[in-house]
Amino acid sequence: MCVDWVAPHGPWDDQLAFVFDGGTLPADQARRLHPRDHELSACEFVAPDDALTMLPPRTRRRAAQALRALAERRSAYLESGERPAP
Template structure:
């Protein structure tokens, strides 16, 4: 059994210094939902031009799965726990952003009652819609499109994957 270091000890101080200096990654957590017809749920954020998968950014010390669950509840009123991991993507620095880890979880199939009740529940979304997988991928920006396409491959039988900028890692 391992013991935890006590505050004020040399071990605690060493670990705290390492924690303060080590890189911190931004983390996003999205969910891939389907309706009974096999269409994919997309959302239209108010703060950017492109459509996106439902989900969002993790807060400090929040797990990716918890972040996705919170975002779904806040933005769509969906009280669901995201399922299995479909992929994780390391996204390189771009624009003003540092790198990040982007997770996509399986949301499963929403029944017709859940699908009919979906609507944006806060100011961050203006629309949500179910689209065929082909149409959904076309509405996503390239980086998100590559990641979502890999997640769809996992749903079709491929093992969950590690990606780098939407492509299978080395």
């Protein structure tokens, strides 16, 4: 849904963050999902508005723009979670 260029910050170089629409999973498949990486402790499905309140600011901006792109049915290019001025 979007690609987000994030400027260098703290000890990190710049990065590209991608958000994809993975479609809808059948309920039985969704129930079987669990983290398979030591960096993740849990996963859950929540309504988009609820998800936005759970995310830190930089990720919240990116997620909100991804949801906007989904509603507009077009991809978006972002810079630090915002659409750049034309």
